[in-house]
Amino acid sequence: MSTGAKNTVHGPAEIAHYLPPHYLESELRRDVLAGLTAEPKSLPPKWFYDDRGSKLFERIMELPEYYPTRAEREILERYAPDMAAASPAETLIELGSGSSSKTPRLISALQEEGRLQRYVAVDVSDGALLGAGDHLSETFPGLELSPVAADFERQLHVLPRNGHRMVAFLGGTIGNLEPEQRTALLEDIHDLLGPGGGSLLVGTDLIKPEEILVPAYDDSAGVTAEFNKNVLRVLNRELGADFDVDEFDHVAVWLPEKRRIEMRLRARKSMLVTLPGVDLQVLFAAGEELRTEISTKFSRDGIAVELEAAGFRVAGQWTDSQDRYAVTVAEAV
Known part of the structure; x- marks a missing residue:
């Protein structure tokens, strides 16, 4: 992997490139x-x-059957101030940020806590990073935006290590990893933060009846x-x-x-x-x-067990109004 970044000037922020050619x-x-x-x-x-x-x-x-996005959005809209209060951060790092569509509520809450200075979006797609950067620079003109083109499963070492940071991993993406991959990633995030260096905010879908789960992945419209x-x-x-x-x-x-x-x-x-x-x-x-x-899919206690095994201590956990989905904040200890 390349260790030096190449910057491309485009729009309000420069993308730091860490991905090798092709x-x-x-x-x-x-x-x-x-x-x-x-x-x-x-x-x-x-x-x-x-x-x-x-x-x-x-x-x-x-789609009406696909609840996870709506449930996570509901949690962030309702509880982002509590998440920010549980772990005030100077830098917000979002893994697999995509369009950063869920991020503004969290950024606003962290800014209200008075410490947030920088948002670091991490994705493999320049297009997604540029689009998100254009939107966020208009919404948060005083915020330092640092888009990073990198593979978060392999290149966490290129991300900021100074100050108190919050790493956001949303969308239930952690559930797409095999157990050993989840363990490795959580341990790598802990190593990035270091004891007392910040927190992980992670979104996870919860276990529920099969008649709710399966249609979410096999909708009637095809x-x-x-x-x-x-x-x-x-x-x-x-x-x-x-x-x-x-x-x-x-x-x-x-x-x-x-x-x-x-x-x-x-x-x-x-x-x-x-x-x-x-x-x-x-x-x-x-x-x-x-x-x-x-x-x-996770139980609320199961999320905590995996986080604690990787060196985190749960600081707060919130669910949507129907207990379908959870967002957890855990401090690196």
Whole structure:
């Protein structure tokens, strides 16, 4: 990984670039080779999000069945002042910031506490960082904006280490990680902050009945199915693959023993898929499934246990009015 940043002047803030050249292309090839030769086959969910996938996810967030975005927004709108009071910060760092759409309420609350000076947005997409920066610079003209193009799973070491910081990890994204990945990331965030150096604010979806969980990932309008299949279109475009997208069915299942939803694509028939971009041929048996996302659900106590194991102490925890979702603030100790 590159250790020196290259700055691109565009709009009100400069992006500090830490990603190596052609990083996303090489990551896609690595993930495809690893995932499609594994048993069972899998791909990480980050490859849903090309322009089409991002627009589909925006539609998903507005669906009546998909509650997590609304629940998290409700919590932030209602309790952001309490979160800021629990851990006043000089710097807010948001991991996987995207459009930073949920951030203004938190920024406002931290500013009201009187200490916030800087907002650091961390994402792999220049476009998302620039768009968010343009909006936030107008909304918060006195706030120092520091967009960072980096992979938060591997490059936390490039982020600010001075002053009291709050690391925000929203959207329930932590649930997309396998348990060992969650442990490693939480420990890395603790190392970044250091004892007494700040806090982690994390959004997590809570365990609830299957009849609520599954429709959130398999809506009646079929938008999530199109979103899921979009990963095959990405591979067709980027790697010259020949997936017959219409011959895969969207599947969402609740696995209570693992406390998670899995999204999968199920082959309708036996197919041999060629991926020239990675010099690979992959056989799918009829009925074989490709896992494209996991979304772990947590209990309130379970969140605290994982945070405490990584060196944090819970300072506050808030849920929405229907107890579907939780936002937790934990201090690094």
